Amino acid sequence: MLESKIIFGIPGFWKDRTDIVKTIAEKSGGYLFLGGILSRTDTKDFFDVEIYGHDKQLKEAFSYAGSFSSEQLGAIEKHSCTLYVIGKGGSIEDANKMLDVGLALLNAGGIAVKVESSGVAHTVENWTSAAQAKEIHNTFRSFVTFVGEEEFYYSCGMHCLGYPDVVVLKDDYNPSEVVKLMETFLLYNLYEKPVLKSGETFSIDINSPYYILNHKPCTYFEEEHPFYNPYGVWELKKK
Known part of the structure; x- marks a missing residue:
């Protein structure tokens, strides 16, 4: 790595x-x-x-x-x-x-x-x-930011802290809701340090949608790019 x-x-x-x-x-x-x-x-x-x-x-x-x-x-x-x-x-x-x-x-x-x-x-x-x-x-807020592309939202900078970033595909999501989802998920990782596996689910609370986790290599940036995350990316897909 x-x-x-x-x-x-x-x-x-x-x-x-x-x-x-x-x-x-x-x-x-x-x-x-x-x-x-x-x-x-x-x-x-x-x-x-x-x-x-x-x-x-x-x-x-x-x-x-x-x-x-x-x-x-x-x-x-x-x-x-x-x-x-x-x-x-x-x-x-x-x-x-x-x-x-x-x-x-x-x-x-x-x-x-x-x-x-x-x-x-x-x-x-x-x-x-x-x-x-x-x-x-x-x-976290000093080193991590959130970006919206044409087809997905993603975080950038979690490699600074030693963790994967997160990506959420765009559907009918409100941008502020997606940022809340991504931030909550990433802070959950930082505070609780859970051992997560692909196929497991995550939700902000019992009244919010569940998302299926899928860990993938970082393919959005070349390895030489400062944004590249060697720890990979968690993709969250609504269940």
Whole structure:
């Protein structure tokens, strides 16, 4: 199985590499950036970091991926460079470490976060709240998003946490109802850690429809794609 990776980008107004190194050392709260490695001094955890210059399309990318005010998008548009961080995924613990890394870089001058492993973006306030809480549902919402295609709805980002994503074929479903179904199913997996098998059923409650579970490989993205889930996908089909 491929190793799960978490990748996110943080734009900021750093002048140059020297400014990045200095500011991280002074304001991150315990991280050092040397070479292409960001390390946490108290735990010895390390993360790969790549620096990219100004991207004129970044404002648009963030506007599609999250909820930002015009002022926040204006700041993103004026960024000088973006730090792309690559770390280990595959568990809640790993995801929480990446929340801490993101918070450290925001404290060191970052202005927003876009998770390239799922396509969801967050304001400083939202990311900070999740990093400080370290609660499962906050970590979940930091890395997982929901997408609607022509024939189906699906989640994206559960590989960051070490679990399969979920897909629901479109019939006559209300989009908000489908999101509730998918979110409930995924949080049930995170909180209860059930051992599920294809052919079993799932329902939100006794008054809701039952869905037949079918575990499949992730075929919606190539293995090299950041969205690819090596843990597969649960397909939910109404019984």
